[in-house]
Amino acid sequence: MEKIKSIEELRKLREHARKSLQVRSGEAKVKIMVSMGTVGIAAGARDVLMAIISELEKRQFHDAQIVERGSLGLDNEEPVVAVERDNKTVFYGKVTAEMAREIVAQHVINGQIVSEWVIAKG
Amino acid sequence: MKIYRIHALICAGAQCIAAGGNGFEEALKNELKKHNIEEEVSVVETGCMGACQLGPLLVVYPEGIMYTNVEAKDAKEIVEEHFLKGRPVKRLMWKKEGEEEFPELKDIPFFAKQTKIVLRNCGLINPEDINEYIARDGYKALAKAVAEMEPKDVIDVVKESGLRGRGGAGFPTGLKWSFAANQDSEEKYIICNADEGDPGAYMDRSILEGDPHSVIEGMMITGYAIGSSVGYIYVRAEYPLAVRRLKMAIKQAKQAGLLGKNIFGTNFSFDMVLMMGAGAFVCGEETALINSIEGKRGEPRKKPPFPAISGLFGKPTIINNVETLANLPVIVDKGAKFFKQFGTEKSPGTKVFALAGNVNISGLVEVPMGTSLRKIVFDIGGGIPEGHTFKGALTGGPSGGVIPMEFIDTPVDYESLPDLGTIMGSGGLIIMDERSCMVDVAKFFLKFTVDESCGKCVPCREGTRQMLKILERITLGRGREEDIDRLEKMGELIKLTALCGLGQTAPNPVLSTLKYFKEEYLAHIIDKKCPAGVCQFSALKEGRKKHEAKIAH
Amino acid sequence: MKQKSLIDVLHDTQEEEEKNYLSRNKMIEIAKTTKISETKVYGVSTFYTMFSVYPRGKHIIRVCRNLSCHLSDAEKIAEKLKEILNVDFGETTEDGEFTLEESSCLGMCSVSPAMTIDDEPFGNLVVENISEILLKVKEGSKK
Ligand SMILES: Cc1cc2nc3c(=O)[nH]c(=O)nc-3n(C[C@H](O)[C@H](O)[C@H](O)COP(=O)(O)O)c2cc1C
Ligand code: SF4
Ligand code: FES
Ligand code: FES
Numbered sequence: 001m002e003k004i005k006s007i008e009e010l011r012k013l014r015e016h017a018r019k020s021l022q023v024r025s026g027e028a029k030v031k032i033m034v035s036m037g038t039v040g041i042a043a044g045a046r047d048v049l050m051a052i053i054s055e056l057e058k059r060q061f062h063d064a065q066i067v068e069r070g071s072l073g074l075d076n077e078e079p080v081v082a083v084e085r086d087n088k089t090v091f092y093g094k095v096t097a098e099m100a101r102e103i104v105a106q107h108v109i110n111g112q113i114v115s116e117w118v119i120a121k122g
Numbered sequence: 123m124k125i126y127r128i129h130a131l132i133c134a135g136a137q138c139i140a141a142g143g144n145g146f147e148e149a150l151k152n153e154l155k156k157h158n159i160e161e162e163v164s165v166v167e168t169g170c171m172g173a174c175q176l177g178p179l180l181v182v183y184p185e186g187i188m189y190t191n192v193e194a195k196d197a198k199e200i201v202e203e204h205f206l207k208g209r210p211v212k213r214l215m216w217k218k219e220g221e222e223e224f225p226e227l228k229d230i231p232f233f234a235k236q237t238k239i240v241l242r243n244c245g246l247i248n249p250e251d252i253n254e255y256i257a258r259d260g261y262k263a264l265a266k267a268v269a270e271m272e273p274k275d276v277i278d279v280v281k282e283s284g285l286r287g288r289g290g291a292g293f294p295t296g297l298k299w300s301f302a303a304n305q306d307s308e309e310k311y312i313i314c315n316a317d318e319g320d321p322g323a324y325m326d327r328s329i330l331e332g333d334p335h336s337v338i339e340g341m342m343i344t345g346y347a348i349g350s351s352v353g354y355i356y357v358r359a360e361y362p363l364a365v366r367r368l369k370m371a372i373k374q375a376k377q378a379g380l381l382g383k384n385i386f387g388t389n390f391s392f393d394m395v396l397m398m399g400a401g402a403f404v405c406g407e408e409t410a411l412i413n414s415i416e417g418k419r420g421e422p423r424k425k426p427p428f429p430a431i432s433g434l435f436g437k438p439t440i441i442n443n444v445e446t447l448a449n450l451p452v453i454v455d456k457g458a459k460f461f462k463q464f465g466t467e468k469s470p471g472t473k474v475f476a477l478a479g480n481v482n483i484s485g486l487v488e489v490p491m492g493t494s495l496r497k498i499v500f501d502i503g504g505g506i507p508e509g510h511t512f513k514g515a516l517t518g519g520p521s522g523g524v525i526p527m528e529f530i531d532t533p534v535d536y537e538s539l540p541d542l543g544t545i546m547g548s549g550g551l552i553i554m555d556e557r558s559c560m561v562d563v564a565k566f567f568l569k570f571t572v573d574e575s576c577g578k579c580v581p582c583r584e585g586t587r588q589m590l591k592i593l594e595r596i597t598l599g600r601g602r603e604e605d606i607d608r609l610e611k612m613g614e615l616i617k618l619t620a621l622c623g624l625g626q627t628a629p630n631p632v633l634s635t636l637k638y639f640k641e642e643y644l645a646h647i648i649d650k651k652c653p654a655g656v657c658q659f660s661a662l663k664e665g666r667k668k669h670e671a672k673i674a675h
Numbered sequence: 676m677k678q679k680s681l682i683d684v685l686h687d688t689q690e691e692e693e694k695n696y697l698s699r700n701k702m703i704e705i706a707k708t709t710k711i712s713e714t715k716v717y718g719v720s721t722f723y724t725m726f727s728v729y730p731r732g733k734h735i736i737r738v739c740r741n742l743s744c745h746l747s748d749a750e751k752i753a754e755k756l757k758e759i760l761n762v763d764f765g766e767t768t769e770d771g772e773f774t775l776e777e778s779s780c781l782g783m784c785s786v787s788p789a790m791t792i793d794d795e796p797f798g799n800l801v802v803e804n805i806s807e808i809l810l811k812v813k814e815g816s817k818k
Contacts, residue, residue: 001252003379006387007265010256016123017257023129024246026186026228036207049127053162057125065184066127068208137786140798174785321741324782359686359725360737360781362794400682400723403779417681417711419722476784478743484785516742552743552784566742570779576722 019062028065030108031084036068043078044096051097052081055104064108077119083107093119126164128205129183133245135170135331136363137324138177142193146178149197157201169332169367171245172486173232176216181245186227189214232483235502237464239472240448241488244332249367252374255335261380263455264339267346268390271454276347277303280450282458284470289315289406289443290521290548291623292469292536298440301430303348305438310350312341313434313441316357316364317411319403320519321570322550325474326444328486330357330364333448334371338381340447342392343454348440351391356411359398368396403574407622408441409433410576421576422622443548445474465491469535473546477503479553480510487551492533495525499553510555514638518547520567521627523634524560543634545627559656560639561646564632565593571628582625585616589632599659601647610636681709681719685726694730695774702728724776732767732774734812737791740777743784752788753777755802759809772813 004010022028034040034049049066056064074080077093081100084090090113092103099117106112132147147165154160171179176190180200187210189200196214203209216230227233238244247254255261267276281296302310314337318326330337341353357365372394375381383391402420404410409423412434433439449471453461462470469491475498478484482504489498495515499505506512514524517534523544525532532538539546554563568590577583589612592605613629620626636643645651650659688701697720706713720726738753753764760768760775767774783789786798792812 001374001377003377004386005379007269010261010265010386013253014256014259014262017253020123021247021254021257023126024131024183026184026226028184041206049162053125053127057123060123062123062125067184068206070207070209136796137783137798140783140789140796141786142799174783177786318782319779321780322743322784323780324784327782358782360778360791363796397680397683398686399725400686401725401778402723414682415680417684417709417719418715419719478784478787479746550784552746554746558746563742566745570741574779 022062029063033069033082035080039075040078045079047097048100051100055101089122091120092117128163131181133171133179134167137174141177145194149194153197153201166248170328175484263451283453283461288445302438309437311434311439312353314355317406322552325549336448340450353394404576475551480555481553491535496530516552518545519550522547526638559654560635562656564635567631579621581616581619597657599650696727737778739781741780744787747787749788
């Protein structure tokens with residue numbers, strides 16, 4: 001570990017370290033729900049989930065909470081990903097790993113809904 | 123920085139480990155590996171989460187779901203159902219008896235009704251990772267103190283906050299500091315009293331195990347305030363896990379440059395020495411503790427001189443308790459006003475209690491000073507086990523006394539408890555129902571005192587032994603009526619004449635049980651009966667039977 | 676910094692000793708190196724319950740017999756330990772594996788009855804599990 005030589009350095013370290021504890025506050029700006037029922041997993045939900053995590057990591061966005069859900073009953077649309085942001089929930093269907101990365105970049109981080117993939121709003 | 127979608131917090135406090143927590147963590151990690159999700163789930167060992175009796179405990183974020191009494195064989199289901207499919211395992215979740223709902227952590231009364239200042243990080247962070255402490259505003263108060271405040275300002279904030287020593291006596295911390303600060307001496311010392319020995323008390327251990335940096339930071343703030351650059355932590359040798367975590371914390375703080383020379387580029391330097399006790403309760407007494415650090419027999423010294431004037435190696439020394447120290451970073455960072463909004467006017471802030479005995483949920487509880495005993499036992503602790511009734515609560519361990527049902531609404535603070543004939547003590551709170559015998563309890567604590575008396579002065583060494591003899595006699599059914607009077611007289615005498623706090627408070631459990639449960643003593647003495655059915659008079663009965671049998675022949 | 680406290684020295688010495696105690700020779704040696712009189716070293720060694728001037732077993736069992744544990748039947752645990760090990764408090768088993776000691780509160784009252792074996796804590800003890808625990812500790816140290 002680098003030595004902390006000033007108060008400014010402590011502040012920077014704190015800001016940085018705080019992000020990794022964000023999950024434990026149980027609060028986040030964005031909630032990403034991946035449906036992981038049997039059908040979802042069979043349709044490739046795992047890869048989608050991994051893509052979401054790695055994209056968040058790449059962009060160092062910590063204010064998102066990833067929640068796994070059982071099936072939503074939209075089997076023919078699996079894998080389904082729902083994003084809850086600014087009090088609105090949007091459902092995306094037939095999500096692939098590439099699409100998931102795009103959703104993270106556009107919607108999760110910047111608040112721009114990727115309307116062409118949306119299957120429902122709630 | 124890695125992102126984990128799940129944080130699985132496993133309690134690695136000593137009580138959860140004792141309850142068998144070790145095997146679970148290994149099993150969980152194996153399952154994660156098997157399903158190839160090690161990269162998604164961060165497994166964190168935390169300190170005590172408070173609800174030790176329900177342990178081993180696992181809390182899963184982001185949902186904040188608590189699993190209780192987890193065993194190695196549960197790991198598979200938790201990973202496959204919850205981590206993979208998002209379906210929490212209801213079977214293992216905490217739920218109130220008779221209720222259908224599975225509350226989230228924040229809605230469980232045991233946790234929801236607490237106010238966490240001292241335990242702010244316990245059970246939430248990994249105590250072996252300084253970064254997690256820093257993330258939770260760790261060392262911010264120290265930075266503020268050394269960079270923006272004069273030592274005198276620090277003392278003033280602490281005085282203003284009204285913080286009183288949590289080690290038992292409740293002496294105002296800021297005032298004590300000012301005595302040492304006023305001493306003109308090149309060398310001064312800070313000692314952290316972590317010799318927690320009161321039976322029934324384990325708050326300090328949980329703090330040391332769960333958030334060691336908060337104590338280290340508190341010591342450094344104290345050091346800056348009084349002009350000392352060396353701190354000793356004197357830990358009970360019976361707490362090996364606390365020793366290990368402290369060692370690690372000191373090492374990490376040194377590596378981070380937070381402990382050592384020229385902290386934050388100022389001319390404040392501080393060094394720390396960790397010392398283990400060797401199993402002598404009396405060493406918790408401050409002057410005995412000083413003797414012990416100096417390598418002597420842990421016998422108390424005469425006061426005055428007080429340690430603040432002449433303590434360790436004859437130098438001005440401030441001794442504070444673990445919990446007192448853990449309060450300091452919050453007071454310095456957030457100010458006296460913030461602190462004073464909790465608790466009562468004369469006893470501000472919170473107090474951590476170690477709830478044990480006949481209560482539904484036992485564990486660590488932090489509440490504002492002045493909270494009623496009823497709230498602690500019934501609202502937070504979930505009440506007395508089904509089918510039994512509250513009889514009394516013991517506070518202050520072997521130096522304290524019992525609070526009976528009629529006073530259950532008394533606010534628990536430094537003023538109210540002495541009025542009832544007991545003391546706040548360090549925070550042990552043992553709840554008893556009708557199955558406990560008060561004479562037996564008093565005898566028990568007195569036996570403890572007799573064992574732990576250092577033998578230096580006569581009233582304590584001999585007096586307590588005499589009292590114990592009488593009590594033993596009573597619990598064997600051989601008590602005499604005048605014994606009660608004798609106990610009272612001897613108790614008062616020992617209180618007045620013993621040299622140190624151990625002897626001065628030793629008669630308290632006897633005097634207090636006599637005060638509220640005299641009829642129970644009388645039942646033993648006159649009716650030769652133990653109303654609670656604890657004391658066995660069988661020896662007596664058998665003796666009598668034999669005697670009668672002889673006569674019959 | 677001041678020199679190491681005698682308490683620390685005694686801890687270290689006892690730790691190194693296979694039989695977990697402070698031998699006469701060791702105490703004399705300590706007195707020489709620390710320049711503290713022999714009687715003082717002996718006086719300190721006998722003051723603290725964690726030091727022993729008699730040889731002890733490989734593992735030290737400390738059973739809590741204080742109030743919380745007492746209220747949850749710690750006596751039975753103590754009796755069981757005595758029975759299995761065939762020793763009384765303060766004694767060492769014939770094979771030199773265990774020394775049984777009683778302890779004041781170990782700070783594990785909410786998982787009472789409790790005990791420690793060396794540095795390891797055990798709580799919520801029930802009579803039936805005692806022999807299993809002892810066996811595990813014994814085997815663990817062989818590896
Ligand atoms: C017999 C006896 C045992 C004590 N044990 C402890 C102890 O284990 N921990 C503690 O902090 N204070 C203990 N004290 C109180 C200390 O002497 C001292 O008052 C305290 O450490 C001061 O710190 P504080 O002002 O922060 O409470 C004990 C006192 C007596 C008389
Ligand atoms: S009161 Fe007891 S413990 Fe205190 S000095 Fe006297 S004999 Fe020792
Ligand atoms: S030790 Fe795990 S909750 Fe207290
Ligand atoms: S009374 Fe046994 S551990 Fe506290």
